Amino acid sequence: MTAPADQLRYYRAQAGWTEALRAYALGQSQLATCDNALEVGCGGGWLTADLAAKVRGRAVGCDIDEATLALAREAYPTLSFDLSEPARLPYADAAFDFVCCHFTLLWAVDPVALLGEMRRVCAPGGRLAVLAEPDWGGFVEWPDLNLRDLVATALAMRGADPLAGRKLRAHLVAAGWEIEELGLTAGPWSASPAAIDAAWDHHRWTLAGVLDERRLRVIETKARRAWEGGARLVHLPLAWAIARR
Numbered sequence: 001m002t003a004p005a006d007q008l009r010y011y012r013a014q015a016g017w018t019e020a021l022r023a024y025a026l027g028q029s030q031l032a033t034c035d036n037a038l039e040v041g042c043g044g045g046w047l048t049a050d051l052a053a054k055v056r057g058r059a060v061g062c063d064i065d066e067a068t069l070a071l072a073r074e075a076y077p078t079l080s081f082d083l084s085e086p087a088r089l090p091y092a093d094a095a096f097d098f099v100c101c102h103f104t105l106l107w108a109v110d111p112v113a114l115l116g117e118m119r120r121v122c123a124p125g126g127r128l129a130v131l132a133e134p135d136w137g138g139f140v141e142w143p144d145l146n147l148r149d150l151v152a153t154a155l156a157m158r159g160a161d162p163l164a165g166r167k168l169r170a171h172l173v174a175a176g177w178e179i180e181e182l183g184l185t186a187g188p189w190s191a192s193p194a195a196i197d198a199a200w201d202h203h204r205w206t207l208a209g210v211l212d213e214r215r216l217r218v219i220e221t222k223a224r225r226a227w228e229g230g231a232r233l234v235h236l237p238l239a240w241a242i243a244r245r
């Protein structure tokens, strides 16, 4: 079982892929005019804290996992983090001007129900930003180390949907959101030692269930050599959207 603190490191590695996307989507969402904001699936709370700095009023985060919520409360003691249920958010109807999530829908047991709840707690005319849902079925890499299938299998075994990205539009429409902008993009990749370490930190966490340490090291060594030799190229599509209630 992964310790929550390790999980948070993995979440931060993912956040590195979406910096430009977040800047764009949060900019488009006119946060400065919002009285309050909610992040659903807040994990360690770093994005909730970022929202708190951008909205006029307050930002709160919620999650179904008590252990990561405890870390969020410890890291950001002045913010509110609430325990949520998988298909029920602990807030009144129309309670927020802005609702968002980041790498959350792929983990939701019923993403349409969760998006429906996010719509219920969003005020009429309020906005939703789905900041990044990956699509491992569209992962491109060279040289081919079969990471696409390995990660997709590992995520599915953990209960996540590795193809969440391509389903985003269908899920938003089914939940009743009016889509303003939607895209499939990829985070910028970098061959810097820090970026490669962060990527492997992420892969180790994800692949722990499908590869033993020896096989993992074989793949990691091949990938690192290809990075160093100048041949490695990777592309993970990330779906995102801005929608209106």
Ligand SMILES: C[S@@+](CC[C@H](N)C(=O)[O-])C[C@H]1O[C@@H](n2cnc3c(N)ncnc32)[C@H](O)[C@@H]1O
Binding pocket: 011, 012, 015, 040, 041, 042, 043, 044, 045, 047, 062, 063, 064, 065, 068, 084, 085, 086, 087, 101, 102, 103, 104, 107, 108, 109, 114
């Ligand atoms: C990959 S983590 C992302 C955490 C954070 N948004 C970030 O980017 O660092 C996904 C989070 O969604 C939470 N989650 C999954 N299903 C949820 C649901 N139905 N309602 C609220 N949170 C949920 C998980 O417990 C987990 O903390």
